[in-house]
Amino acid sequence: MQDEELAEIVENLRLLGSDVSDVEVKKAEGGLPRSARETLVAFANTRGGTLILGLDEGADFAATGLSAPAKLSSDLAAMCATDIEPPLRPHIGIHDFEGGQVLVAEIPELPPDRKPCFSRGAGITQGSFVRVGDGDRRLTSYEVQLLLANRGQPHDDEAPVPGTGIADFDPALVATLLNRLRTRRPYAFGELDDIAALRRAKALVTADSGTVVASVGGLLALGSYPQEHFPQLMLTFVHYPTAEGANTETGERFVDNVVAEGPIPVMVRDALLAVRKNMTRRSVVRGAGRADVWQYPEAALREAIVNALVHRDLSPGSRGTQVQVEMYPDRLTVRNPGGLFGPVTEERLGEEGVSSARNATLLRLLEDVPxxxxxxxxxxxxxxxxxxxxxxxxxxxxxxxxxxxxxxTFSVTFPNHTLLGEETVDWLNSLGEHGLSESQCVGLAILREGGHLDNQTYRTETRVDSRVATQELGDLIARELVVQTGNRRWARYRLAPSVLPATGAASGVSARRADRRREILNALAEGERSRAELAAATGLTGQTVAHWLRILRSEGLVEATEEKVRNPGTRYRRTGKIALGEEGEA
Known part of the structure; x- marks a missing residue:
């Protein structure tokens, strides 16, 4: 890590006022803290992170310094090599920072096939941690076993279910499956009888007793009533009356409560029927007109519910937990037991070519079950x-x-709002800004609805590339529509106070931003100035000055003293043309 990067991290920690998920700060006045071991393990089990020793979080991250930084570095490296399993090899450096020395250790995330990382002294069950917010949380026994199972391809969907057989399958689903298998994959299934075909598809497997029984995946894909053997392998739908859940004032616990049972195709159908029954329709702006649409697109809901049922953890420790669909006035959440499996991460979800199946046999069966x-x-x-x-x-x-x-666990939450509904479009129009791109309108709408925005989120939501995202976000700052906190990877954006929607205001805007033409022109009345000099004279940001200079140049009120206006040293002057409203001041 470079000194500049360290300074940037500390600056942003001071802005936030606390540690963050991937940065932990400790004073380490008496040597290497015992809690450092938990943090190292947690970083390795989560997304990696940076441990900084020699700063005091309680004193605005002031540098307290280290009495023996070289020894501390050696002790930390020894802890990573001998006290932690598997051993970690962090990059450790000592930096001069604000009059003291601090130690910085960068810990990479372990690959899935090496998790969980744990403290050898405490053991795998008590010594495994993950990073949650700005703290370290001990993993439960179930979570440890889940990480161990995820080191390879789980086969819980192929586990035999004693006391079952082909009679537990729905005949119509079986007939359709076999017909599709023989038609689509004749080499593997064309010459097999029904039992042999179902065994090859692993809907039927051999139990320890030597008898042929249904597999867990076979029952979930084809079973007439899988819940006879696994009562909690079902789906529950609950519609709550308030954003917090039950209404404590009226005593109303829920608006609707539905249990979806049967094989996965039936559970998906019944779950969608329950959601549709509880959804309303609303108007959205499309082109020059309006359209009535459901609160949530059914295609999105169907994929979320299918994914939750197909990719849920089916290990014995999770078979008492159902898939849950929860509807609130402001959101809808689909949750399943078992986190993401394999190389898939939250950041890479939806990327082309990124896919991994915890229950490969179940998924393969459902490719041919209608x-x-x-x-x-x-x-x-x-x-x-x-x-x-x-x-x-x-x-x-x-x-x-x-x-x-x-x-x-893994969950998907859909916010209950349309980004460009009538109210939002009216609010955007009330800003009086011309030339905003559609992606900029989407970004502003996200912030208006209370969402967070950074460069990556902006790119994901709007489908623009990094260059365009940086340019458009900079333009929104220049227009004084958004303000930025933090820098580089820490940069976050929020609506400027002057454009925050005002409660009950007809226009939807609390106050109009000032027109900066007069300030720029007054600053140029004394002679030529560069952008930096104009920013210093007016108190505006350089981006805002550049924005209004473009407008004034297009109006013929200001001109550059040279052709290369992108040069920061370019100077500007008034043209002598009288601005609107200046006539009466002469």
């Missing part, structure tokens, strides 16, 4: 479910879902 009453398979478009979800939300002008990946 929807009830339909001809399309449940998982017909393998590997494209998240992209389908995202595209459906974009088409509906809605915010993209929030994905939350934990070791033991």
């Amino acid at each position: 929807w009830p009453g339909g001809g399309h398979a449940v998982c017909e478009n393998r590997g494209s479910g998240i992209r389908t979800m995202i595209n459906a939300l974009r088409a509906a002008r809605m915010s993209l879902p929030e994905f939350k990946n934990r070791v033991s």
